[in-house]
Amino acid sequence: MRCSGKKSGTGCRVRKICVKRQIKRSLPDEMFCYEPDEILEDAGINTIVELIDNADDAYFIVKKALQKGKNVVSANKKMLAENLTEMMTLAKENNVSLLYEASACGSIPVIRNLEEYYDNDLLLSVTGILNGSSNYILSKVFDNNESYADALKKAQELGFAESNPSFDVDGFDSLFKLIILTMHSFGVVVSPDEVLNYGISNISEFDINYAREKGYKIKLVGQVERLRDKKIALFVLPRFVTRDKYIYSVEDEFNGVVIKGVAYDKQFMFGKGAGGHPTGAAVLSDITALGHHYRYEYKKANYFGGFKYFKEGTIEVYLRYSNPDVLKNFEFKSVSEEYHGPKYHYKIGFMRLDKLIAIKDKLRSLDIFLAATGKA
Known part of the structure; x- marks a missing residue:
């Protein structure tokens, strides 16, 4: 996905969709790839939306995306909960945004x-x-x-x-x-x-x-x-x-x-x-937020810690x-x-x-x- 930071709409365009199985789908074949690195190594893609069910694979994809300086939207609660400190650190070190509203409570923006x-x-x-x-x-x-x-x-x-x-x-x-x-x-x-x-x-x-x-x-x-x-x-x-x-x-x-x-x-x-649909709504909200350069500030840890x-x-x-x-x-x-x-x-x-x-x-x-x- 390429996000431009426009002030209205998402400001993003889907460049490639990585999937496991090569089957006939409703979108053109050229929209799909089957290896994560094809997206992760593409300098023209600045945002990764990770929506897979395997926490180990999600860890590899999200970690590498952050290291490559790409924004990430994730819904993988297990991967995040087990690796939250590392992912927060990587996002900060690479000056990118990691958003994951869809990982907790679906459509509720908690x-x-x-x-x-x-x-x-x-x-x-x-x-x-x-x-x-x-x-x-x-x-x-x-x-x-x-x-x-x-x-x-x-x-x-x-x-x-x-x-x-x-x-x-x-x-x-x-x-x-x-x-x-x-x-x-x-x-x-x-x-x-x-x-x-x-x-x-x-x-x-x-x-x-x-x-x-x-x-x-x-x-x-x-x-x-x-x-x-x-x-x-x-x-x-x-x-x-x-x-x-x-x-x-x-x-x-x-x-x-x-x-x-x-x-x-x-x-x-x-x-x-x-x-x-509830999960998709939360993911879309995060993508839209990226268009406004939003990122978590982790205010409780930074200002009210201890x-x-x-x-x-x-x-x-x-x-x-x-x-x-x-x-x-x-x-x-x-x-x-x-x-x-x-x-x-x-x-x-x-x-x-x-x-x-x-x-x-x-x-x-x-x-x-x-x-x-x-x-x-």
Whole structure:
């Protein structure tokens, strides 16, 4: 793509489209190429739009593009979350722009808003439903009384979930988005390996019925929160959500983000977080922004820095289990409620985040369901 920096429209013209497979397409054959270097080595191209699903290939393409002094628009949340510091440094060193609004929350312009509107030291937290696939599944469970298995199958048939849905339902997609939002919220880059992410794949009818009896819905929620002494905590967990919360009514493949601050309390952003058109709209917005020479200033890191990731805090959780032996994996600081039934049991109490992070890869293999109560 060649962008001229015109003051109206995108000011850009597509020069070449790099694809994997050589098949007949609606555009002329000369518009396509099949090796990334054909674009990366073309001095007449000053902007790369990277929209592939492979994070390793995306890393190679984006890194080389920045090194070659080309602007980049990317939607690859995994690649960005795992390499954000390096990519920010490369963009700065080569005096180019790296934009990635489409990497988090689809059509919701949350990154740009965190950069431009919430560009001060008043932010307290960013909380939201960041994955449309898992939210679609949970919506069908709680609104249509469908089983988790049936809702997942329907999501796969509609293209909201992959044949291997772990990336969405186990919280990885939300995790990578949260890493990106944390940078633009508090100026801190956190490794995804160091953050708790646990999803909804182990949810049972017992957990669903428990939530219904209490008047809750279960949502998969990502949150970064400011603590005392310039510390922040972040995690991705299923959460019991009450009717008075904004995200209670976020349904289907939609995302919803609640931004909380000292002066403005809570503000809510809502929109489609999945699908080609919402993602395409975010990509187009970034391309248009390049026409105005826009680039992220990373204001929180440069002007309000000094925040530290704090893993030693506690969180109140609901832990459902069948075999009491599983409790040896968990250390409750305190327990406020527990139940023992013929098949299922649960405990509600406080656990330390770092203890859960230490076993996060093991959690999905255990016969349990873990959820934040949303109370603390």
